Amino acid sequence: MSVSDSTTGKGLDNKEANGQVLTKLTTEIGLITALWQRDMLRLLKERSRWFGVVAQPMLLWLLLGTGMSSTFSLEGIEVDYLTYFFPGVCAMVVLFTTIFATMAVIEDRSEGFLQQVLTSPGSRHAMVLGKCAGVSTVALAQILLCALVAPAAGYPLGDIHWGLLVSVTLLGAAGLTGLSFMFAWVINSTHGYHAIMAVLLLPLWLISGAMFPVDSGWIANLAVLNPMTYLVDGFRHSFSSGSSLLASTPLNTTLLCLIGIGIGMFAGASWLAHSYRKGK
């Protein structure tokens, strides 16, 4: 494909850059990898983020889990609360990671970096995909770190289905990134974003079965519609060799829902980024 330049006669549609032919695909991949690489670089530089995102939920797990252990009981299943609560805390780590990472979209807008991204040749879909890829990788690194604590929660390392753990983390993080990206895209201030996150996403976590079973009443109906439910269930299955009695949905349903949520949230975020211009 080549169109003649009216003034120089050179073929221009596929511009050569140091011998490398530029195509739409190379710029799409370029934008995705650039955003992914940026998240990795920032993660390595901002070590305090590790502490905030991983240590806080782990501390919560330890203190709340120990405190609740003596009073917690499940009908028909004997399980310690520290064991019950651990997959929920992992879901919280993923949630915190996506909230912090997508808040950067608001900062990028005010600091100008977003404008650079929006005027690059890559599409808005590639931009959202790059963001999802970066945040999911960060979440995965943090979950793998958390998994090292799993034996203390009653999940021996040998019982962890690592492939499933990686898949659930990547799918869950991508879905939650898409969801929180949509809020970050339309909200102008980090204060406003915090407020929305506190009112919406944290309650989603609470009614996901992370802290207590949600198998009866109106909460159970809400939990079916809650994306976080499937992330928590996914972690329950992953830490129990691929099948957990504590999960509210079977593994296949959990994975299908996580895939559906991931695709749906990505599509929603892509559509919003494309149709609702907030670059300026």
Next chain:
Amino acid sequence: MIRAQGLEHFYGARQAVKELSLDVAQGEIVGLMGPNGSGKSTAFALLSGLLPMNAGSLEYREKRVTPDDWSYRRDLGVVFQDVSLDLKLTAKENLSLTARMHGLGRNSASRVQKALVRAGLPERENDLVGTLSGGLRRRLDIARAMIHEPKFLLMDEPTTGLDLESFEQTWRILETLRAEDKTAILLTTHRPDEALRCDKLIVMRDGECVRTATPDELLVEAGKDLLLLETPVPDVVASTLKKELDLSSSRIGQEKLSIEVASAQEWVVPIANLFEPETLRAINFRRPGLAEAYFKVTGSALTASQEEAQ
């Protein structure tokens, strides 16, 4: 190379850009000149695709495009009014990311190095951008926008906040791009000294283009030179000037006269020779610049200081 016709944009009910048309040829630097609020930054945002056009069309290389078209964005370099760098990453990391965004992944190292040299920052490549001064950040940001060797460079007040040396350095780069790479450059400015260096100026007021002309053409329209005489006896001096040199003067305040002439320099010595130092205390002359030309064309001030002077 770039042709925009009838661009319009509304912020709610307020029309920020009204039927703006412009042309930028290869190797040409065109300036959108106007004060704050004249619509030039909105026009910039329309052309860079950051804001949607409510009306109008865009042609790039004689093909109808939208600012979202890949063929347009691939060849576009953009410098924003505020730097668009990640302050938490190093200068080199920022340039590498930009190169990657433009699909230069494998071959970006030489481009990054060239951009660092262009920004005058090869020794500070590993410094976090947040630790660089405002001027250095600006230079790095301009080098960033050029890393993929764009055919069309769009700049929103690119020299804002730069000291004289950085201003000159930036313009040396722009002039090189114009002469050697034949890059088409469109920039917005409210600086008369910057506007003077453009090949063509689009004079903006209230979102409209009120004149398209070269800086020289605008300077001619700005009017004649002005001689300013300070004297304790303005009436005596005025009548002597009329009688001896056939110059008509106007009184400004208690002890000042102004005279409009084609070339002020030619009259300084003849006038000085006519009077004793105690009669004529000082002669100044002022050549109208683009700020005066802007006022003449639009009836509005280009800069805040000019507004105060008016």
